[in-house]
Amino acid sequence: MKYFKLLIILVTMLSACTETPNKEDETTIIEFANIPGNEKGIETFQMAKTEVTNQQYVDFLNAAYKKGEVTIGEVEPLKQNSAEPFVPENLAKQMLGYKSKNQQLVFDKNGRRILDLLNIRMTGDHGYDGKTDRWEMKNPLNRCMIEFDGKEFKVVDPKKVNWNIYFDNSNLPNGIVVADKITNWGELHDFWPENKELSNREIVSFDKGDYDDNAIFAGNFDLDLKLPTIEEVKNWPIIYIEYYSAKVFAEFYGYDLPTIEQYKWVVDAGKGYKYGTSDGTINTENCIYNGHSIKNDYTKLPKGGLDHTQWPGQHKGHVQAVDLLAPNPFDVYDLSGNVIEWTQSKNKPEYKCRSKVSSEYETYITVSSGWTYPEEYASYDKLCFTETNVGATNDHFGFRVVKNNKKIEPIEFANIPGNEKGIETFQMAKTEVTNQQYVDFLNAAYKKGEVTVGEVEQLDEDQLLFAGHKSKNQQCVYDKDDNRLVDLLGIRVTGDHNHNGKFELWEMENPLNRIMIEFDKIDEEFSVVDPKDVDWTIYFDKKNLPEGIEPVDNIMNWAELHQFWTSEKKINTEQIVTWNYGNYNSDVLFAGHLDLDAELPTLKEVKNWPANHIEYYGAKAFADFYDYELPTLSQIQWAGAGGKNYEYATNDGTINSENVVYSGHSFDEYPKGEKRPKDGGQTQKPQVPNFSKFPGKDKGHVQEVASFPPNPYGIFDLSGNVYEWTKSTLSDYPNAIDRTGNDTEAYIRIGGSWNYYDEAQLLITKEAKNTGAHRGNDHFGFRVVKNN
Structure with missing residues (x-):
């Protein structure tokens, strides 16, 4: 009976808006919320209800590692900027405060750094007075909570960590020192010496002060002073995420990073909310932040910004479970607080970012605030958006993903029967490929790096x-x-x-x-x-x-x-x-x-115009990407005839300005040039127009595909609109016109176009043009086929 109940629970879970990425040996479930569109250009999409968790990122790393899409480096002495993405020197210096003396880097398939498994809590001089004080120390639980055991990645179990190493200066980079002891941290009391007790000691969660060995530090969400369990840590948001750490996860599963506009809309929730919380306000009951405000607690500089030399305190907490507090009206959690999140948006003047970095380095916008920030940074106004170096990260940098309901224009195919001349049944796109x-x-292939x-x-x-x-x-x-x-x-x-x-x-x-x-x-x-x-x-x-x-x-x-x-x-x-x-x-x-x-x-x-200016490899890349093929010249000729031996691939086999997109003029209007070479020594090919005595030049352009009725097989514009690339060559059809020029390879185009005379729209071989593969023009396009 208990197995039956378990099955019911499982089915109920899967019937919700959840998705298990379609990857082998993958266990992560990303749960998405359906987000409606708005009148400002946001189309409906789905946003992950929570930030990506430690467990979800571990599942990704293991799946990608198995497929050879991520690699793991050795434990080695710290060497910042030893791998892309590189960061400016001043940023590298700041980031030194949460580094061990060693590093163990994870790389994507392009050799870019996506994670340092040895990242630890921040131990910097936050007061900028030249010395490190006890109040400035951050919680040791802010280490990277992912490890590699030589075979696979795992979430770190806090009870199995030797926390004493984080209080030993010999484990830190030169010049970085700690000013606290393990006995200052309430959540680590299981690791204290036996003679230390919790009772009758002051608990500090934020404020600046001259604290001694008797002070106990704990975040405002951790006043129970219990060591987090491994199950809790699995559900914490992954931290120390750089831009490519987030991007590679999204691409692996076919997701996207959100845009700023998507974040702003989900936070707004159709109610004009300023904070991404359950009711649009902010307090410690609905947002994971440091519980303080700039207005009441921080000193401002005369020209704006915060005076870091007058820092009022350092939050003693850490991230919390991604679903700890109530969601917003769109059922999305932590849009304000817990971690800062990466977007796919580049900076624009209208974002009014509060921080900018050198244009020499690649940047994207990060939004919201982490557990360590005051309330104003959690508001989706200009304080919320930061132009951030792609290699920047910290103990409060994470991300979430979205699924965009992209309107991919479908290719509609017509079934073409075979014939007795070697053409087997196949399917041909009813129209040329549109813009x-x-x-x-291009967008799909660009995203995949193709x-x-x-x-x-x-x-x-x-x-x-x-x-x-x-x-x-x-x-x-x-x-x-x-x-x-x-x-x-x-x-x-x-x-x-x-x-x-x-x-x-x-x-x-x-x-x-x-x-x-x-x-x-x-x-x-x-x-x-x-x-x-x-x-x-x-x-x-x-x-x-x-x-x-x-x-x-x-x-x-x-x-x-x-x-x-x-x-x-x-x-x-x-x-x-x-x-x-x-x-x-x-x-x-x-x-x-x-x-x-x-x-x-x-x-x-x-x-809906046919794509033009397309070179041969532009057509082939499209076909290859979708597992289609370019047609052969014979396939176009057979499909164009419509089963009725039509000369023109039109609704009735004739040509006029009511059924073909062409110049509307006749071959007979052109002065004739020399005759073409003999055809196999038997017949004389007809004369060609003398283009040096052009009688006119069409003033039009391509038209929408399917502007005129289809031929009997349901195919549009095989005659006219744009010349179409095939995969056939002159060696297969020696009677085609050779326009290879100085190119090193060539393929045949056929079908005429908007700017050519009537006979150029014929599908006969003598009107086919063997053309340099690296040439495009305003009347070069294509369509695709599916061969059975």
Whole structure:
């Protein structure tokens, strides 16, 4: 019967909002609270109800150690800054006060320090008077409560610790001394000599004073003077956490660190609360802090800040169980107090951080206050936020995690039957990959360390070949093999299309053909560009372009940008030029034939545009990340025919401006160049357009995917919108047009695009273009397949 009851209890526990991370041999359960969204941009998410505990961190270390994702160093003499992340010299000096003379470091898979298992209580000169006094000593229970026994990590059992070592100067770094004795600490009385008693002795929990051997120290939460049990310590928040200590835990389980905005909202709890407590107030019944206030107990400096030379006392406590006190209205504990917590937020002026560090070092924001701080630091105003070096830590630094309900744009697939020519059944994405889908991929891959973002730098020499659609600078995204995926500074084409040695108005492309993905270096996040937030004037300034490239248009030539015009000009859509060659004056108005409403595209529309400026490895990285594949040319040709032998991959096999995103013009309108080489010695390939005598230049841009009806297999835009990368090469399809150029490798693109004539939208091999893999453009995109 007792086993049945145990089963019921277990099922009840698991039915709550709990999650056991899906890792082998993992026992940690993180319990999450559901947090609603708000009108300020916070979407619904889940926040861990408590800080990460010692036991939870031990479970992580053991699981990660087993998988080779963390390593453990030997016990060795203390050597600060012996491993990344490095800290400034003044910070290292401060941190010396809670170091042993030795260290035993834990490292992540990148060799970064994430924990020193030999960190101990702080023994510094808090009064800054040049000597160490007894009142300045912190509780020895503030040591790191995790140890490694040679095989696995464990939570430390306080009753098995030799506490005497923390009162022996020979165990501390040079220059660090202790001024107390073990008999000053009430919770350690089990380890006192037999002749010492607890009775009739003063208990001090905070105040400054000239205390002697008879003083007993204990925190205001520990006046029972009992040694914490191992079960209690397991439920204490992990301390001595650096930024990467928190980040590696979150990444291991697929969680995130919270943002400042998320913390502020959960503390507010929809009630305007200032403190992250049960009722928005602060006292020792609802918050783990030192029980004092700046207003009543601390001396302020004339220019602001606290006068550390007049420190009123040192809290004699330590962290407490993460669920000791009541939660806030969102059912989250300790948002104020117990430990300071790491966020994923970078500093911004609006955060009004009370502390800043050298810009030479990497920083993130920490929030709230620890058990050792006064009440004002627990308030979520400017005192709560600190810009903190990633290598900083202390006996009150911890963290918690969140699960963000990210809206990942799904890939929708259509089932494609096989044929008798070797094509097996497969599934093809119904549309090209969109800007939003590509952003979702970049953010997920960036978080896993599978893509990196380069600095804004001068354009690579090999990319100068494509200067007509490049900025003066580049900011490239790379995969883990350093292949370039996309240039985030890719822009519209401003080339001399008829090769007559001069730039003319009719040759200019629409500025909206810039790449519509950007990277926020502070928040470390990719996003889709909102056209209304762009400074479009930079695209008409030649100083932003490679040498020799000159834009000859201005912002008032572009109908869709009319809200950015500097003077009044009435739009007459009947006078808009969409394509034709001509000697236009400076008042000409341009727009694509699909954009005659002359309205700026919305962010919602741009999110649904096909991702462009994509290089081959940009397409392949996406496919590899999600275990998809790029299609072969044969798969695209077969799917495009729709089971009806259609020439164009449209709803009816024809092409017109009602069913394909293309220039709206015909191959017949172009002067013809030379004939292509013979096809296998049998037939003569048709002539190609003479691009040196361009009859016009499309003034449009890509459109939303699925703007027109699908073909009979349910596939959209296989003809038109963007050319699509395949994994096929010229060796497989020798009749394709070879545009390898100076590149070292090439793959085939097919399907035509928004700026090409009708026949370019055909899926026949002679219209396929074998293209250098390291080339992108405003009409290069892709879709993916799932092969059965």
